[in-house]
Amino acid sequence: MAKGKVQSGAFNPRDLARHPSPLTPSYRSSVLRAPAHARISFENSLSEITGPVFGQGLLGPADNDLTINYAQPGQSAIGERIIVHGRLLDEDARPVSSALLEFWQANAGGRYRHKNDGYVAPLDPNFGGCGRTVTAQDGSYSFRTIRPGPYPWPNGGNDWRPAHIHFSVFGDGFAQRLITQMYFQGDPHIQLCPIVQTIKDPDAIDQLTAQLDMDNTVPMDAIAYRFDIVLRGRRSTLFENRLEGN
Amino acid sequence: MTETGKLKESASQTAGPYVHIGCVPSFAGLTGMYGGRDPGAEMVTAEARGARIVVEGRVLDGEGAPVRDALIEIWQADAQGLYHSPAETRGAADPGFTGWGRQPSDAKTGQFRFETLKPGQVPWAGGQMQAPHISVWIVARGINLGLSTRIYFSDEAEANATDPLLQQIGDPARVATMIADKTAQGYSIEIRLQGENETVFLDV
Numbered sequence: 001m002a003k004g005k006v007q008s009g010a011f012n013p014r015d016l017a018r019h020p021s022p023l024t025p026s027y028r029s030s031v032l033r034a035p036a037h038a039r040i041s042f043e044n045s046l047s048e049i050t051g052p053v054f055g056q057g058l059l060g061p062a063d064n065d066l067t068i069n070y071a072q073p074g075q076s077a078i079g080e081r082i083i084v085h086g087r088l089l090d091e092d093a094r095p096v097s098s099a100l101l102e103f104w105q106a107n108a109g110g111r112y113r114h115k116n117d118g119y120v121a122p123l124d125p126n127f128g129g130c131g132r133t134v135t136a137q138d139g140s141y142s143f144r145t146i147r148p149g150p151y152p153w154p155n156g157g158n159d160w161r162p163a164h165i166h167f168s169v170f171g172d173g174f175a176q177r178l179i180t181q182m183y184f185q186g187d188p189h190i191q192l193c194p195i196v197q198t199i200k201d202p203d204a205i206d207q208l209t210a211q212l213d214m215d216n217t218v219p220m221d222a223i224a225y226r227f228d229i230v231l232r233g234r235r236s237t238l239f240e241n242r243l244e245g246n
Numbered sequence: 247m248t249e250t251g252k253l254k255e256s257a258s259q260t261a262g263p264y265v266h267i268g269c270v271p272s273f274a275g276l277t278g279m280y281g282g283r284d285p286g287a288e289m290v291t292a293e294a295r296g297a298r299i300v301v302e303g304r305v306l307d308g309e310g311a312p313v314r315d316a317l318i319e320i321w322q323a324d325a326q327g328l329y330h331s332p333a334e335t336r337g338a339a340d341p342g343f344t345g346w347g348r349q350p351s352d353a354k355t356g357q358f359r360f361e362t363l364k365p366g367q368v369p370w371a372g373g374q375m376q377a378p379h380i381s382v383w384i385v386a387r388g389i390n391l392g393l394s395t396r397i398y399f400s401d402e403a404e405a406n407a408t409d410p411l412l413q414q415i416g417d418p419a420r421v422a423t424m425i426a427d428k429t430a431q432g433y434s435i436e437i438r439l440q441g442e443n444e445t446v447f448l449d450v
Contacts, residue, residue: 010371014449019258020390027260029388032308033439039394039449042411043371047381047396048450050331051321052346060280070276093252100285104268114264114274116315130271130279166262168269172333174321175450179385179392181259195260198390204257230253 009234010044011175012091020198027194028155044175051174054100056134063132066105066145070113070128077127079108079146081222084165084182084210087139091233095139096176101229102132102168103143110151110161119151144222150189162189162196171231182227183209258392261385265317270350286319286348289362294342296325296363299432301397304356305384308440312356316386320347320360320397322379327366364399370410377405377412381450384437394450397435398425411448420446 022034062069067076084103088096106112106129109121113129127146135141148163164181171177183190183205190196190209199205207230216224266274270284290298301320305313322345323329330339330346339345343363351358367375380397398406406412412421423445426433437445 011450015255016391016449018254022390024390027388027390029260030390031388032311033313033386033388034308034390035393035440035444035447037444037447039447040415041449042414044450045370045376046329046334046368047321047323047376047379050329050333052330052344053332058285063280070278089253091253091255102268102285104264112264112267113276114267116263128267128271128276128279130267130274130276132268132280166259166265166268168261168265169256172331174381174383175394177319177383177392178256178258179261179265180256181262199257199259201257204254207254207256208259230256232255233253 010049011173011232011234013041014232018201018204024194024198027198030198048175049173051170051172051176053098053172054134054170055098058100059132059134064143066103066127066129066131066143069131071126075126077107077146078124079127081144082147083142083144083216083218083222083224084227085140085142085213085216085224086226086228088135088141088169088229088231089139090171090231094233095135095137096171096231097135097137097139099135099172100132100170101135101141103145103165104130105145105148105165106151108146108149110149121149121151147184150187155194159194160189160192162187162193167229169229169231173234176231178231180208180229184225185209185211258390260387260390261317261392263315263387265315265385266350269317269348273350284348286346289344289347289360290342291344292342294324294340294363296340296366298361299364300359300361300429301380301426301433301435302357302359302429303426303435303437304358305351305386305437305439310441312351313386313439314351314353314356316351316356316358316384318349318351318358319383320362321345321381321383322362322365323368325363325366327368329368367405372410374408374410375405377402377409379409382437393439394448395437395445396424396448397433399433400425400427415446419443
């Protein structure tokens, strides 16, 4: 856990217009799973302001390297080797540190290691598709993986997902909890995908699209993509953390 | 630019049908990951004060069918009403209790199950006490933005009657959707995403 200053104020109200609506019939799975009532707003209490925080001690040495963390010794996953990195910030551009980021994805052929995925593309015996890391003091994070493939999915038509990586993000308050997906700059499927297009604001889609980052590419090894994530900000001031050694 | 800050929150996208790979990999069959322990599987990690309870239930869709691919997370105070969080400024929470749990719904029955502690009371923003409750967050295929609700307890009728959030909701039929029934081991609740007796979801 981060020592020193801890933020413990109420969160800014969520701008629900930036997020997809619950009911988006072009994404068929939402039809029976979308609540009809509006969400009820209320003033944050400690139940929303607090949240679990995960230290670096949680991590194993290969948790943030999907090219090897499911591979046989000496082997690695098939696909374009990439580095995904960026910063976790709040709406006031403050770094969110000690935050757990979890990611999952299909393999280079667009196939998930999951019993419900029956796509004909083969599994890669050296790729699990699961990783995690914890953000540093400046909110930065980085992991290695392979670029996932696009794949078709049953939604009523000829729908294909763009290449994407799923992100599960913790802040330091449970009300910041977020799951989203990262897309890749220049992917023509982004404009065609019913799930991406549940987001109405083009700027919000751009924010989920990682940019090629040649400055952080490792020559003869891996291409870098930059992906910053923004969580809700807090309305109030910083407090000294009184929980030593927690 | 927003009114309140320089940046805007990243938009949510559905967790999709394969959320288990990333969040509960052992459940998904990636049995070697993370030492074989799915994050949030154990909430009571050592001797801890308070009553051990099992909280179980199902998430149901608009046709009443159990959602068998959901991921459910809970967050709650310890038996003394303290959160195991850096943002908890009132004192140190019980070291044997994490307060955070994560479980998939069962792939066949849709049942979820948490082994936890009965939470103590936590103050509202104005200072008065809230009824004991558990914060709940649900994601799944077809859910575009994670759904937040709370679980209250049927044997806390007196505290529930004066809980500020339940009072704000008002309508007894809607309030009832957030109250778990007593069982032999703890409590049980059905979370209805849509339709008759739709659960109250919160803009937290």
